[in-house]
Amino acid sequence: MNRIPEPDLMDSVEQAEAYAETDFSEPHDAFVEYFRSRFPRFSGKNVLDLGCGTADVIARFSRTYPGSFITGIDGAQAMLEIGIRVIKSKGLSHRVKLQRCLLPDAGLPEIKYNAVISNSLLHHLNDPLIIWKTIQQCAGIGAPIFVMDLLRPDSIEKAREFVERYTADASLTLQEDFFNSLLAAYTVEEIQQQLKAANLDYLSIETVSDRHVAVWGLKL
Numbered sequence: 001m002n003r004i005p006e007p008d009l010m011d012s013v014e015q016a017e018a019y020a021e022t023d024f025s026e027p028h029d030a031f032v033e034y035f036r037s038r039f040p041r042f043s044g045k046n047v048l049d050l051g052c053g054t055a056d057v058i059a060r061f062s063r064t065y066p067g068s069f070i071t072g073i074d075g076a077q078a079m080l081e082i083g084i085r086v087i088k089s090k091g092l093s094h095r096v097k098l099q100r101c102l103l104p105d106a107g108l109p110e111i112k113y114n115a116v117i118s119n120s121l122l123h124h125l126n127d128p129l130i131i132w133k134t135i136q137q138c139a140g141i142g143a144p145i146f147v148m149d150l151l152r153p154d155s156i157e158k159a160r161e162f163v164e165r166y167t168a169d170a171s172l173t174l175q176e177d178f179f180n181s182l183l184a185a186y187t188v189e190e191i192q193q194q195l196k197a198a199n200l201d202y203l204s205i206e207t208v209s210d211r212h213v214a215v216w217g218l219k220l
Contacts, residue, residue: 001155003190004183005126024056027212031119031148032060034208038216039144044068045114048138050131050147051121055083055098059090061117071109073101103130112140116219122149123185132198139219145203147215150185159183162211188213 035042044067049058052072062068074080080098087096101108103125116139122131131147139145153159159182167175186194188205191213195201203217 001152001183003152003186004180006124006180006184028057028060028119030208031057032064034148034214035061035117035144035146035216036064038146039115042115042144046111047071047115047117048113049073050103050116050118050134051124052083052098053079053120055086055096057117057119058083058096058098059086059092062090062092062095068095070096071113072096072098073103073105073108074098075100075102103134108134108138111138113138113143114140115144115146117145118147118149120149120181122147122191123152123181128186128190128194129198132194132200135219136198136200141219143219145200145215145217145219148208148212150181150211151207151213152185152187153182153211156183166211182211191215 042065044065047061047065047068047070049061049070049072052058052074053076055072058070058072062070072083074083077100080100083098087093087098116135118131118135122128125131135145135147153162159179162182163175163179167178170178188207191205192201195203195205195215202220203215206214206216208214
């Protein structure tokens with residue numbers, strides 16, 4: 001099935017609220033556990049989260065790594081406003097900073113982060129090299145890189161099956177977003193080509209569920 005792009009940003013209030021009201025504990029806890037199992041020596045320090053959304057992943061990551069200081073960036077103001085409330089409610093404002101950035105963004109802090117993570121940003125990008133070039137720019141030598149995203153199914157019928165299986169109890173808005181995101185996701189082969197073009201083809205690509213792929217490794 002050919003890729004069907006979707007808008008780069010989920011910036012409507014309705015989308016942001018639907019996302020925030022949905023229980024993503026299973027995939028978001030899995031994200032943190034996948035990271036922990038692949039980088040057992042990592043203990044925290046400065047972390048950059050690309051496409052942080054409503055900051056649910058950041059909150060879970062912070063709980064696992066209490067020594068971390070996390071900068072979360074996203075282009076969707078509606079998402080960030082919810083994320084700021086989440087971070088404040090969990091007492092994490094002293095360790096987490098959220099800011100609006102539209103990648104590529106020259107306003108990113110010119111530091112090398114001790115880890116770069118990203119959950120579900122890649123499929124939003126019609127120019128996927130944006131995320132990989134940002135990682136090249138921001139990750140310090142030896143820093144863990146961990147990117148997780150959806151995989152595009154091989155048919156529209158399979159995408160509809162996933163929507164029914166995994167979001168049947170969610171709002172219609174979220175079901176529609178999930179369906180569109182599946183159609184906009186990249187395949188393993190396409191990600192391999194992206195990494196080669198960005199000189200990151202030493203990173204591992206691993207299918208971690210029937211609908212998720214992880215790209216990970218240490219920055220060389």
